[in-house]
Amino acid sequence: MILIILNLFAPARSHALEQRLTIDDVLGLYQEKVQQRLKPRFDFADVDWPPEKVALVAFKDTRLLELWAYTAGRWQHIKDYRVKGMSGTRGPKLREGDYQVPEGSYGIELLNPNSAYHLSLKLDYPNAYDRQQAEQDGRVDLGGDIFIHGGRSSKGCLALGDRAAEELFIMAAMIGEQNVSVLITPRDFRFRPQLPVADNLPAWTGELNTRISSHLRRFPLADKRSW
Template structure:
């Protein structure tokens, strides 16, 4: 069956072609506004049919997919779903920059984007699972989703969790306070991924991670910021009101609050979705 699948994939896709510790290494990223093969297609039924066909074929070839393959498999379908949201927000697709805001308490991930103007809200997604409680991640094995300002460190097209995007936890802020407190192993391997199960990662459903993966690949991972907060500071302030939280949590929450509130002075009244 595998040899047959390889032949079929080779003919059909000429030139084309994973809990959090189970992710295979992410080795390929796509630079800004490249890989636009699928971005101009807006034929959702055909794109969805192609997505299903390529998924079946390439499931027989584990570990061999590239980011370019993912754009061929899911790009047209994901783009056809994203474009109406971008059009409503009056942001060209693909945009120049993207920010993901992940809200742990609300279990929601917001997609914001801009081209030459200000950031605009595009849409949000449900986070199916995010283990742990409010508060920053401190050590390996605490099963905490981190909190802070991060970047996408890599795209993994061969994740055991469908698709995944690695964030650069621990960042400089995390490493500084880990060093100050003598925490030798603050943890690592934090992803946004599919399959709706989490041990310290942000777990989305599979179609959501497909959209997030595609837009990240098309914009360029270096142009994507990830802000993770315990809850939405636009509805009530972030406060380090537990004695169990580190002393520096107030500083961290101030940074996160400024970052989120700077995206738009008009809070949620402008966020209508489709």
């Protein structure tokens, strides 16, 4: 009799476990809450909500991620997020399993509403520059599945906590992943000089830092406002 009762309940439990959220489901759950949290910040920065496009600028050394929105032909700072979990050291990601957070300029490839870390945004790593340098170095198996996600721990990704993940996920879903860019840098080159290339890093890391520094000029420190 006990076996029969367990079997009767097993299909229902299995069906529940197979239920998966869609992006529309997540919008229904969090869009209003996120708007209540973020719209005052956009109003303060004199930027329309939802924004036309946004940029996420992450600094490895200080574990900070800046949110910028594009308006009237320029980028305006909106707010900062604390990176609560990441792995690796300064320097680009080179291969699968090195647990390095990549460095460079990336787009958002997809949104995952069923992430093991609440919600997540997948970066398009490796990008064209990563692949080009790997080919020159003779490296293969560059790795992948690099996300910005919720939670507080990560191996090769950026964990921002669930609340931040909700905000970034909802914005990306509202304006389209193609309108979200991500810049990851070892340090803030806007006021700190470039790093010498360490012996354990590829020689082209200096060139990569120069490219990152050039991208950073779009986000001037003078435009950061206090909240």
